[in-house]
Amino acid sequence: MAYTTFNANQFDSTKEPMFFGQNVNVARYDKQKYPIFEKLIEKQLSFFWRPEEVDLASDRKDFIDMPEHEKHIFLSNLKYQTLLDSVQGRSPNVAFLPIVSIPELETWLETWAFSETVHSRSYTHIIRNIVNDPSVIFDEIVTNPEIIKRAQSVTKLYDELIHLVCVQNVHGYGVHNIDGIKYDCTLWNLKCKVYLTMVSVNVLEAIRFYVSFACSFAFAERAIMEGNAKIIKLIARDEALHLTGTQSILNTLASGVDDAEFKEVAVACRDEAIALFAEAAEQEKEWASYLFREGSMIGLNAQILSDYVEYITNVRLKAVGFEELFPVRPNPLPWMNSWLSSDNVQVAPQESEISSYLVGQIDSSLEDGDFDDFDF
Amino acid sequence: MSKEKPVAGIPRIKLGNHTFYYQYEPSLLDALETQEIQAPYSCRAGYCGSCKVRLLEGEVSYTDEGMVDLQADEILTCICIPATHIEIELPDD
Secondary structure, three states: OOOOOOOOOOOOHHHOOOEOOOOOOOOOOOOOOOHHHHHHHHHHHHOOOOHHHOOOHHHHHHHHHOOHHHHHHHHHHHHHHHHHHHHHHHHHHHHHHHHEOOHHHHHHHHHHHHHHHHHHHHHHHHHHHHOOOHHHHHHHOOOOHHHHHHHHHHHHHHHHHHHHHHHHHHHOOEEEEEOOEEEEEOHHHHHHHHHHHHHHHHHHHHHHHHHHHHHHHHHHHOOOOHHHHHHHHHHHHHHHHHHHHHHHHHHHHHHOOOOHHHHHHHHHOHHHHHHHHHHHHHHHHHHHHHHOOOOOEOOEOHHHHHHHHHHHHHHHHHHOOOOOOOOOOOOOOOOHHHHHOHHHOOOOOOOOOOOOOOOOOOOOOOOHHHHOOOOO | OOOOOOOOOOOEEEEOOEEEEOOOOOOHHHHHHHOOOOOOOOOOOOOOOOOEEEEEEOOEEEOOOOOOOOOOOEEEHHHEEEOOOEEEEOOOO
């Protein structure tokens, strides 16, 4: 069935699977199949921030005073983050929106991708503040072979899924040969691609991003580039929410409660899924040695960052029900937690929205016995 | 809503061989930290799942809504407080 922007069929969206059911018609949230997505949306909206809120004046001075090898670490890390958010700002929409079937998940995907565009805008804000000509940095993202290698891994599955869904839209389900290229658009293969793409997104958000956060926060642990760390802290707060979303989608799909066939898909794709985690961990370790090839910085070197890659990969594998790949070890960067905790994002109430303060959240449920212990 | 009445007196928290009184910290995680117990955490707001522990005995009440899939005996220490005497178990690593 070809995609339609407003499905005229009458149906109950709470009976639809997350993916490959009917196209969504009315964006309604009064009845929800998975309230988790509504909670994620609300939380994400309460997190809204703008890069310009953070003053970066002292970062410019810090950057100028840095030794060359630290400039290399800082800029390479920033370029990598820019790449990751460029991908995430558009891909969840392009890849998943045409195949999603429940309104709260559709809206979560859009809310999620939107917040990534705020992250992208904040990189421009950061780069503008530390160099005179931002083009020098942005242009190198597509020419630096180390970054290109990563770009290919993070986009491969997204692209394959998008191509298959496009072909399926025109030619329907089945295996199609177009200009000598075989496109397996069977529902089974499409489901495998969705599952693996979601794993690859989870790897991007939950491992790759966290490795880059470690570098950003390592500078701030030495009280330099603190404005940058403030922005990255806000980005990390959003990413923690996004990865909760992808983990929840993966666990729901694998459980089979949403769509029984996805349980078989998850079993069939298990090895490939674990290989995605392993590949990312390997690449991140290579990246660590690239970052520190001209010298380490106080508090962080290639070895510690590689240990962190192994630690965080184990944590993420466990969260989606896979076995750990690396020896179990305590967090090699314990100071990361104080940067990742959301209640430490300090803001004066008059300056911005407080994330924990929700408007219109009165518990109005009343039961027969609620006044029993009242004395009149 | 839990039908069980809260225990009279201050809830006790048991973790392995260590038992201590809850001192009305904002969360169970804070209570553990007051005792200098290294409990896992990350977001401290109920959405990352890092602070998941097993509740072996007793009940907790939540101060915020979690967003993480939990097994029946798992709790998120960053958004709950003890409602009764409780016994918990931290994850292995």
